[in-house]
Amino acid sequence: MNVTVFGKGNIGSAVGAQLEKAGNQVDYVTTKHKADTVADLVILAVPYAALASIAKEYQQKFAGKTIVETTNPVNFKTFDSLDVPADSSATAQLQADLPDSHVLKAFNTVFAANLASGKVGDNPVEVLTAGDNKDSKELLQKAFEGSDLDVVDAGSLRRARELESIGFLQMTLAVTKQIAWTGGFAVVK
Amino acid sequence: MNVTVFGKGNIGSAVGAQLEKAGNQVDYVTTKHKADTVADLVILAVPYAALASIAKEYQQKFAGKTIVETTNPVNFKTFDSLDVPADSSATAQLQADLPDSHVLKAFNTVFAANLASGKVGDNPVEVLTAGDNKDSKELLQKAFEGSDLDVVDAGSLRRARELESIGFLQMTLAVTKQIAWTGGFAVVK
Secondary structure, eight states: EEEEOOOOOOHHHHHEEEEHHTTTTEEEOOSSSOOSSSEEEEEHOOOOOHHHHHHHTTTTTTTTTTTEEEOOBBOOTSSSBBSOOTTTTTHHHHHOOOOEOOOOOOOOSSSHHHHSSSSSTEEEEEEEEESSSSHHHHHHHHHTSSSSSEEEOOOOHHHHHHHHHHHHHHHHHTTTSOTTOOEEEEEEE | OOEEEEEHHHHHHHHHHHHHHOOOOOEEEEEEOOOOSSSSSEEEOSOOOHHHHHHHTTTTTTTEEEEEOOOOOOOOOTTBBBBSSOOOOHHHHHHHOTSSSSEEEEEEEHHHHHHHHHHHHEEEEEEEEESSOOHHHHHHHHTTSSEEEEEEOOOOGGGGHHHHHHHHHHHHHHHTTTTTTTEEEEEEE
8 A cells, every 4th residue: 555654764764664565655755855645544753843733734635544643752851751741642632633634643662773673672563553543543554464563453542641651661761771772662462 | 588568469479479489588468467567678469449548557667668569550440541640640649648658669560470470471571660769679679689570670750650551551452352461561671
């Protein structure tokens, strides 16, 4: 299938390469290269701070599409909290900004190096996704069939909050050198 | 060293057995068998609902001690939220109830079967702990040296919130059969 990936940093490049390995056609959108149209599956591999402006600019083009956001909205000044309200998430905020789209959270609980390698230590990478539209989660799973990444349904959009907690804690463990940036949380089935 | 374990359910039995394997003397406290005195290290392997009354009953005996609480304060009616405010944690509540004790969070991110076996899949068990007293975290680490469990410092008491998010999500993944009760989050260093 066709997939549009916003951002070509560590996350966007790793996710895009896995999508291509699975046989998808990937189009990248960057600040220098805007998109006239987007695919049915869009992955936003951009920082949290960029979500609101992208939502505003692309709201109409995103209507009816599956929009996957990947951010860890960590307060990088203090590294002691998230920059979203305690009872919300970046994903819930984006869904509110894109009422005509199906927003999913995914990829934020896996470090970029592991998205690229498909391994966390000796474990396969299980990408946790959360969102309210079942078809969108199945579309995401299907897109990665044949890649090194397996997509696991972690529940409704409300669970994005827990995914952001996991992403945040994982980053604090790496910053404090308790784990390597190639380590982190593996999901053992 | 001497360790007092409150509760002899799945968690208390598994943690107690690991402590004994490491050469500690473990005394169990249950509803039928109260404690006249407690050790410097106390592990509360009891449900969230029992914490407040234990704190009230043992506040003086717990003064100056390291109190490790292990709960997942999940709303088991809805399985859709935690029973603590979004910006707090069971651990923070217990610390407020025990101002003269050093409260830690630990063990809630590892299923009971894995605390017993010392493995999550093929990975060793890394027990994440959070709390504000460094000496208390070192005491906990020392108590488990020689057991199958490794204790990792996950930061300040504020991080208990993220540990509870991880425990909660892990339980929802098992309840929805995405993972087994012998699986879950492994911490890869």
